[in-house]
Amino acid sequence: MRLSTPRGPLLIALCCVGLLGWRPAWADALPMTEAAPGVYLDQGVQEVAAPENQGHIANIGFIVGNERVAVIDTGGTYAEGLALRAAVRRVTDLPIAYVILTHVHPDHVLGAAAFEQDRPEFIGHANLADALARRGEHYRERALADLGEAAEGTRLVVPGSSVAGTRELDLGGRTLELRAHPTAHTNNDLSILDRQTGTWWLSDLLFVDRIPVIDGSLLGWLRELDTIDQGPALRLVPGHGGVPADRYAAVAAQRRYLQAVAAGVRAVLRRQGTIEEAVDSVGLAESGNWLLFDDYHRRNVTAAFVELEWE
Amino acid sequence: MTTVSESAHPDACAWPGAWALLLAMVLLGGLWPVLAGPVLANPDEARWEEIRTALFGDRLPADGRDLLQLNTPYRAEDAAVVPVSIKPLADQAAGRRIQDLYLIIDMNPVPLATVFHFPGTQAWDEIATRIRVNAYSNVRAVARTEDGQLYMVVNYVKASGGCSAPSLKDPAAAAAQIGRMKLVLPERVSPGERLAAQFLIKHPNNSGLQFDQVSRQFIPADYVKHIAVSYQGQPLFTADTNISISENPSVRFGLIPAAAAGELSVQVQDSTGRAFEQTFPVVPSGG
Ligand SMILES: [Zn+2]
Numbered sequence: 001m002r003l004s005t006p007r008g009p010l011l012i013a014l015c016c017v018g019l020l021g022w023r024p025a026w027a028d029a030l031p032m033t034e035a036a037p038g039v040y041l042d043q044g045v046q047e048v049a050a051p052e053n054q055g056h057i058a059n060i061g062f063i064v065g066n067e068r069v070a071v072i073d074t075g076g077t078y079a080e081g082l083a084l085r086a087a088v089r090r091v092t093d094l095p096i097a098y099v100i101l102t103h104v105h106p107d108h109v110l111g112a113a114a115f116e117q118d119r120p121e122f123i124g125h126a127n128l129a130d131a132l133a134r135r136g137e138h139y140r141e142r143a144l145a146d147l148g149e150a151a152e153g154t155r156l157v158v159p160g161s162s163v164a165g166t167r168e169l170d171l172g173g174r175t176l177e178l179r180a181h182p183t184a185h186t187n188n189d190l191s192i193l194d195r196q197t198g199t200w201w202l203s204d205l206l207f208v209d210r211i212p213v214i215d216g217s218l219l220g221w222l223r224e225l226d227t228i229d230q231g232p233a234l235r236l237v238p239g240h241g242g243v244p245a246d247r248y249a250a251v252a253a254q255r256r257y258l259q260a261v262a263a264g265v266r267a268v269l270r271r272q273g274t275i276e277e278a279v280d281s282v283g284l285a286e287s288g289n290w291l292l293f294d295d296y297h298r299r300n301v302t303a304a305f306v307e308l309e310w311e
Numbered sequence: 312m313t314t315v316s317e318s319a320h321p322d323a324c325a326w327p328g329a330w331a332l333l334l335a336m337v338l339l340g341g342l343w344p345v346l347a348g349p350v351l352a353n354p355d356e357a358r359w360e361e362i363r364t365a366l367f368g369d370r371l372p373a374d375g376r377d378l379l380q381l382n383t384p385y386r387a388e389d390a391a392v393v394p395v396s397i398k399p400l401a402d403q404a405a406g407r408r409i410q411d412l413y414l415i416i417d418m419n420p421v422p423l424a425t426v427f428h429f430p431g432t433q434a435w436d437e438i439a440t441r442i443r444v445n446a447y448s449n450v451r452a453v454a455r456t457e458d459g460q461l462y463m464v465v466n467y468v469k470a471s472g473g474c475s476a477p478s479l480k481d482p483a484a485a486a487a488q489i490g491r492m493k494l495v496l497p498e499r500v501s502p503g504e505r506l507a508a509q510f511l512i513k514h515p516n517n518s519g520l521q522f523d524q525v526s527r528q529f530i531p532a533d534y535v536k537h538i539a540v541s542y543q544g545q546p547l548f549t550a551d552t553n554i555s556i557s558e559n560p561s562v563r564f565g566l567i568p569a570a571a572a573g574e575l576s577v578q579v580q581d582s583t584g585r586a587f588e589q590t591f592p593v594v595p596s597g598g
Contacts, residue, residue, distance in 0.1 A: 302394075
């Protein structure tokens with residue numbers, strides 16, 4: 001037994017038509033930049049997912065070894081996944097052996113089906129499959145509703161491999177170290193360290209310029225930021241925004257925001273205030289420091305409130 | 312089982328629609344009668360017709376704006392946690408005292424989020440909880456007064472944006488502390504003066520509607536279904552709840568403390584048969 005909807009067959013029909021006749025507006029291949037030698041990155045736009053940006057709002061990319069390629073995140077739609085795949089093929093003919101999904105959010109995982117043809121090992125945090133079960137269908141439906149034809153063909157891929165602690169991937173002369181983090185941005189954050197270049201792909205454990213989204217644990221995330229500061233990396237790749245020139249300053253900005261939310265919510269809780277009061281008053285001084293503040297800040301305060309009220 | 316025709320809903324980010332509604336009825340063990348009725352042109356209206364018929368038969372609730380105030384946010388910021396409060400506007404002592412209060416989210420798979428019952432030992436002045444809202448939806452409060460009349464107020468709530476989802480952030484953490492309760496009282500408790508109290512219980516409130524592609528099974532339903540709160544042995548209210556209530560259910564309610572120290576006791580049952588019970592002291596502030 002599984003959920004189905006009366007419009008299912010219609011959607012499937014539309015998808016097939018879409019795949020035959022439709023090409024993504026970014027002309028087949030994403031324009032990648034090299035964050036470090038062999039580490040290719042395309043920055044998503046700092047906007048909310050919409051038809052104009054085709055859902056390409058997250059940083060996605062790939063790392064090339066001597067023998068194999070690892071893709072890191074796949075974008076917000078099937079079409080974006082295809083464009084990333086085309087970008088890999090512009091750089092190398094080596095097999096795409098791994099597709100790493102850094103966490104459950106739709107702008108990172110919904111392009112995964114574009115790589116099924118390569119038969120890679122899809123890898124995620126040990127909690128990712130459960131999170132996809134809980135949220136994936138909702139995200140897919142929202143992508144179809146919010147992005148229209150840009151999201152045609154979008155399907156979920158549940159990773160067959162999971163990481164609970166750490167795992168090494170051998171790309172041939174290049175080793176990636178995957179690390180499953182305790183609950184922070186989400187309960188399924190996975191980061192990737194490329195030892196060869198000292199590049200630590202943190203994905204949404206780090207937001208640069210764009211307001212961080214709390215969807216796991218505010219306190220857990222603050223703890224994890226301290227761990228990140230102690231990590232041996234030359235550069236950090238955030239899930240949104242550019243590679244920061246000063247890795248510590250980027251983490252500090254995010255820490256400052258999260259601490260402001262925590263302090264504000266605790267003050268409201270001390271006087272038995274409500275979520276509504278917290279949402280209207282907490283953290284507003286941070287407004288000028290972040291892109292998309294109005295889109296996500298109230299939600300962050302809500303999430304912080306229901307976490308901190310149990311302290 | 313009869314069919315429910317709800318084709319091509321314009322808002323495709325809705326829950327999976329009528330089939331999920333039917334499935335939810337099955338999973339939730341006949342909570343709902345089987346829906347039948349005319350198919351209306353406007354799917355939102357058709358949906359409400361189904362819900363209204365299932366809950367109230369052929370009775371049409373009257374405009375309740377003189378009787379009730381429903382407070383909801385303009386937008387569901389976090390789809391998993393949307394605060395809702397309901398205030399009675401009329402004098403509760405008169406013949407129109409509100410006995411039952413239905414909270415309904417049209418587009419959720421189980422639209423009836425909760426029914427509060429007030430036995431009338433203390434007049435109530437406000438009740439608040441948190442609900443899951445993942446699609447653009449009407450949210451309704453329907454009051455049944457002691458003379459049997461129905462009154463309704465309706466707010467429209469926009470869905471949350473981005474990656475917000477109406478589900479748990481950390482299921483393992485929620486399960487680890489299941490049944491832990493908390494009562495929040497103001498610092499000052501004055502005899503005879505109404506105060507706002509908040510009751511919380513840790514519970515994942517799993518819907519049973521989420522399909523795990525790996526195990527090929529639904530994540531089992533596990534949710535709070537009944538909350539009873541009494542003060543000094545007298546019932547204050549009970550709530551029949553289900554999966555449209557947020558994880559770690561919260562209810563904020565009014566309480567008029569007695570002169571002497573007393574006890575507030577809470578009993579909770581969930582859908583798997585677990586029972587939780589706790590008694591909290593309510594002690595007037597000194598002086
Ligand atoms: Zn994210």
